[in-house]
Amino acid sequence: MYSTEKLKAELNNEQFQAVTSTEGYVRVIAGAGSGKTRALTSRYAYIIGALGISSSNILCVTFTNKAAREMRIRVKKLIGGNSDLGYITTYHGFCVRILREDINKISYPKNFIIMDVEDQKTVLRDIYRELGITSKELTFKQVLRFISRQKTQLHYLEYILDSKKNKSKDKIDKIFIRYLEKQQRNFALDFDDLINFTLYILAKYPDTLLKWQKRLHYILVDETQDSSDKQFKLVELLSRFHKNLFVVGDPDQTIYEWRGAKPEILVNFDKTYPDSKTIVMNQNYRSTPNILSLGNHIIKNNKIRVAKDMFTQNPEGVEVIHFHAQNDNEEGLWVATEIKKLVYEDNCKYSDFAILYRANYISRNIEQSFIRENIPYSVFGGIRFFERKEIKDVLAYLRLIEFEDDFSFLRVVNVPSRGLGKRFIQNVAEIAEKDNVSLYQALKTNVSRKGLNRKGAIEFIELIESKRKIKDSISVSDLIKEIMDESGLSGYYRLDGDTDRLENVKELQNSIITQENNTEENFTLTEYLQEIALYTDMDIDDNRNDRVKLMTIHTSKGLEFPHVFLCGFTEGILPSAMSIKERGKKAIEEERRLTYVAITRAEKAFYMTDSEGFNFSTGSNKYPSRFLFEISDNFFVRKGKLSQDIIDEAKKKFQLELNGLPKPKSFKLKDLVHHPIWGYGKVIEINLDREEYLIDFEKTGKTKPINFYFRGLSSAKDALNHSQITKEKGKENSTSVGGIESSDKRVKDLGEKSIEVVPDTQDLVKVKDQKEEEYNEEQLERYKEILSNLNQKAIEDDWIQDKNSHTDLSKEGNSTKGLSTAKDYENDLPGIKSKTKGNFWSIITSMFRSIFC
Numbered sequence: 054m055y056s057t058e059k060l061k062a063e064l065n066n067e068q069f070q071a072v073t074s075t076e077g078y079v080r081v082i083a084g085a086g087s088g089k090t091r092a093l094t095s096r097y098a099y100i101i102g103a104l105g106i107s108s109s110n111i112l113c114v115t116f117t118n119k120a121a122r123e124m125r126i127r128v129k130k131l132i133g134g135n136s137d138l139g140y141i142t143t144y145h146g147f148c149v150r151i152l153r154e155d156i157n158k159i160s161y162p163k164n165f166i167i168m169d170v171e172d173q174k175t176v177l178r179d180i181y182r183e184l185g186i187t188s189k190e191l192t193f194k195q196v197l198r199f200i201s202r203q204k205t206q207l208h209y210l211e212y213i214l215d216s217k218k219n220k221s222k223d224k225i226d227k228i229f230i231r232y233l234e235k236q237q238r239n240f241a242l243d244f245d246d247l248i249n250f251t252l253y254i255l256a257k258y259p260d261t262l263l264k265w266q267k268r269l270h271y272i273l274v275d276e277t278q279d280s281s282d283k284q285f286k287l288v289e290l291l292s293r294f295h296k297n298l299f300v301v302g303d304p305d306q307t308i309y310e311w312r313g314a315k316p317e318i319l320v321n322f323d324k325t326y327p328d329s330k331t332i333v334m335n336q337n338y339r340s341t342p343n344i345l346s347l348g349n350h351i352i353k354n355n356k357i358r359v360a361k362d363m364f365t366q367n368p369e370g371v372e373v374i375h376f377h378a379q380n381d382n383e384e385g386l387w388v389a390t391e392i393k394k395l396v397y398e399d400n401c402k403y404s405d406f407a408i409l410y411r412a413n414y415i416s417r418n419i420e421q422s423f424i425r426e427n428i429p430y431s432v433f434g435g436i437r438f439f440e441r442k443e444i445k446d447v448l449a450y451l452r453l454i455e456f457e458d459d460f461s462f463l464r465v466v467n468v469p470s471r472g473l474g475k476r477f478i479q480n481v482a483e484i485a486e487k488d489n490v491s492l493y494q495a496l497k498t499n500v501s502r503k504g505l506n507r508k509g510a511i512e513f514i515e516l517i518e519s520k521r522k523i524k525d526s527i528s529v530s531d532l533i534k535e536i537m538d539e540s541g542l543s544g545y546y547r548l549d550g551d552t553d554r555l556e557n558v559k560e561l562q563n564s565i566i567t568q569e570n571n572t573e574e575n576f577t578l579t580e581y582l583q584e585i586a587l588y589t590d591m592d593i594d595d596n597r598n599d600r601v602k603l604m605t606i607h608t609s610k611g612l613e614f615p616h617v618f619l620c621g622f623t624e625g626i627l628p629s630a631m632s633i634k635e636r637g638k639k640a641i642e643e644e645r646r647l648t649y650v651a652i653t654r655a656e657k658a659f660y661m662t663d664s665e666g667f668n669f670s671t672g673s674n675k676y677p678s679r680f681l682f683e684i685s686d687n688f689f690v691r692k693g694k695l696s697q698d699i700i701d702e703a704k705k706k707f708q709l710e711l712n713g714l715p716k717p718k719s720f721k722l723k724d725l726v727h728h729p730i731w732g733y734g735k736v737i738e739i740n741l742d743r744e745e746y747l748i749d750f751e752k753t754g755k756t757k758p759i760n761f762y763f764r765g766l767s768s769a770k771d772a773l774n775h776s777q778i779t780k781e782k783g784k785e786n787s788t789s790v791g792g793i794e795s796s797d798k799r800v801k802d803l804g805e806k807s808i809e810v811v812p813d814t815q816d817l818v819k820v821k822d823q824k825e826e827e828y829n830e831e832q833l834e835r836y837k838e839i840l841s842n843l844n845q846k847a848i849e850d851d852w853i854q855d856k857n858s859h860t861d862l863s864k865e866g867n868s869t870k871g872l873s874t875a876k877d878y879e880n881d882l883p884g885i886k887s888k889t890k891g892n893f894w895s896i897i898t899s900m901f902r903s904i905f906c
């Protein structure tokens with residue numbers, strides 16, 4: 054029998070509120086170490102135990118698979134029984150659940166393939182070969198980023214689902230289209246597709262949406278600060294029927310903004326749902342007051358947050374320490390010595406310590422000192438377990454047996470070597486293309502043909518076919534064992550000399566056996582493969598006993614350790630110079646949150662270390678992090694000699710850098726802008742989260758996302774202004790270098806020296822190699838005046854400027870200035886009425902002509 058009394062005894066008042074406020078829209082702002090996980094788990098158990106709702110009616114979305122697994126274990130402990138806890142899952146995991154049930158709506162099979170980054174690269178390798186492109190021209194990273202960007206909008210689904218054709222000449226576009234075609238042929242979905250396909254199906258099939266909405270009576274979202282727009286849209290959509298949406302998170306711990314997390318969803322939840330209830334959990338159970346004050350003190354400097362000060366009733370504990378070393382050797386040695394001291398004198402275990410850092414390369418120095426000092430350690434998230442070659446190989450065999458997909462075929466057909474080289478694969482690919490079948494099918498059907506009837510190929514087909522026959526009658530772990538032995542993989546890894554490889558495959562088998570022994574989690578090969586495809590670097594557990602743990606701050610999220618060292622607390626590393634360069638002020642706030650996450654992982658003691666010297670990564674001298682200077686000295690004790698000169702130099706450096714930060718360009722919706730390569734365009738969307746304008750370019754007819762900080766973007770007015778000045782100058786010096794030619798092209802600024810000029814139709818000019826000009830002041834003044842009028846008034850007929858959407862980026866907020874329409878201005882326009890349908894360019898042309906010609 055479920056006991057509310059027991060619950061009350063285990064939770065504080067806010068936690069209890071968070072658990073029992075089951076109805077409506079509820080937001081919980083849960084500070085670091087405030088027992089969010091405890092509250093969320095108890096809430097789930099409460100809905101089942103106290104309200105009698107079935108687990109199949111509750112969706113609980115977590116940030117990682119690991120968090121979902123842990124939560125399932127905890128919930129099981131609380132409620133017992135054999136409930137199916139499959140809806141405690143990640144966004145991606147839940148999308149797979151929906152798609153498995155409903156993807157047939159769009160004529161996809163239910164056993165579709167999920168591609169991870171490695172699979173994406175395999176496809177790209179194939180495409181590069183087909184198109185004769187090398188990675189010197191375009192790196193995989195660039196293309197994958199491009200693909201992901203293209204998939205932020207749903208247009209691409211037309212290519213996949215409606216087989217719409219695109220004949221682009223752009224190299225990267227061509228790759229993208231081929232990528233989509235290959236995905237379609239293999240019924241393969243990458244991570245972006247999982248959410249996009251789900252949203253698409255729910256939007257297109259109202260009955261399906263209603264089915265899921267009715268099914269999910271309660272929706273709980275963990276780590277909401279890390280949800281992206283689309284992810285939140287999914288749960289929001291699903292909550293519209295029963296209207297029970299519970300979101301919990303901590304805006305101060307948002308560290309994934311760079312990849313689409315939108316903390317504003319949580320911050321503005323009360324405005325989006327005015328009837329919602331907010332509960333703030335700000336009692337910290339993890340850290341000492343000293344550690345907590347340091348965290349509070351640092352995070353206060355952020356602007357985008359819900360103000361809250363964490364408090365704790367824990368005992369005072371030891372002081373926070375900052376150690377400043379003269380070089381990185383000294384930094385590593387100090388950390389090692391301190392750890393040894395605590396192990397020998399205070400009976401600490403090595404596993405009580407965690408070394409956190411912003412960038413992976415910082416571990417090198419610490420590792421060296423640990424090796425020297427004989428300190429056992431393990432590095433978390435080096436090469437990720439599921440990305441290791443041997444693991445990918447074994448999984449590819451399983452996948453090929455189950456799905457016959459091309460990616461797996463290409464990965465293992467010649468691993469271990471069967472003498473089937475490039476030429477052989479090319480032959481198979483040609484047959485597959487001609488017969489419109491998978492590569493595996495093409496080989497299987499034609500393996501007796503001349504050129505394909507190699508011994509290795511025949512044995513390969515026999516192996517896969519024999520395993521396919523037995524796959525449903527033996528366990529997945531046994532299937533792996535047979536594959537390892539019969540394919541020759543075991544021998545291949547043994548010869549490879551890297552014994553870790555065999556150990557890792559054994560570890561994989563062990564994990565499957567554990568899962569198989571858990572009768573509640575009985576799974577088929579298909580289910581196993583789909584689950585495994587969703588694993589990410591955040592899902593790795595390393596419980597190798599008594600060792601110091603080294604990891605990035607990102608990996609440490611959600612964990613806690615008695616003693617934490619934050620190493621490499623150096624300007625340029627934390628905050629990361631690269632992030633600041635890419636994302637300006639927003640990045641500084643995110644870097645500060647990272648520092649906050651690092652501090653709040655510590656239970657008993659927290660140390661910050663940095664060192665002097667030269668940083669080859671940033672290319673400058675090393676100074677302590679600017680965040681260190683945001684903390685008053687009374688919050689920590691300093692060890693090591695930090696001279697006043699270094700402090701002064703460091704402060705001067707930050708100030709210079711702050712002044713030099715690129716200023717974001719401030720445009721509003723429907724503004725006309727100019728780009729040095731793509732010419733004129735219109736802002737059709739402003740994405741504050743990604744700090745991008747989505748611009749519809751007139752010349753190419755394409756829409757491109759352009760960064761707020763891109764210096765080349767200017768207002769159309771300025772570009773025209775510049776062009777017209779050039780034109781005037783050209784008229785005065787018609788024989789000057791470059792001269793002026795008539796042209797009917799639109800304005801095209803091709804860089805500093807070569808400029809083709811001005812609008813639509815007739816009187817266009819092209820100026821090349823112009824230098825800075827002198828011009829007639831009077832003309833310029835008149836011209837500017839006209840242009841300024843134009844900017845305000847020459848607006849398309851029914852163009853309504855929604856000034857609510859104006860972004861004043863320099864102030865990091867939106868200003869509200871009301872609405873105005875083109876018609877408000879039209880009477881002032883000489884000769885131009887709003888009936889002059891839509892052509893802004895012809896308006897400008899005629900204005901120019903009336904003045905200059």
Ligand SMILES: Nc1ncnc2c1ncn2[C@@H]1O[C@H](COP(=O)(O)OP(=O)(O)OP(=O)(O)O)[C@@H](O)[C@H]1O
Nearest residue numbers: 063064065085086087088089090091338339611612
């Ligand atoms: N009411 C409580 N009484 C005593 N201890 C508690 C209580 N609630 C939580 N704790 C303990 O506080 C610690 C932090 O809890 P938990 O890990 O759930 O925090 P969290 O909010 O998820 O932290 P973070 O967001 O920083 O990762 C845990 O060790 C947990 O057992």
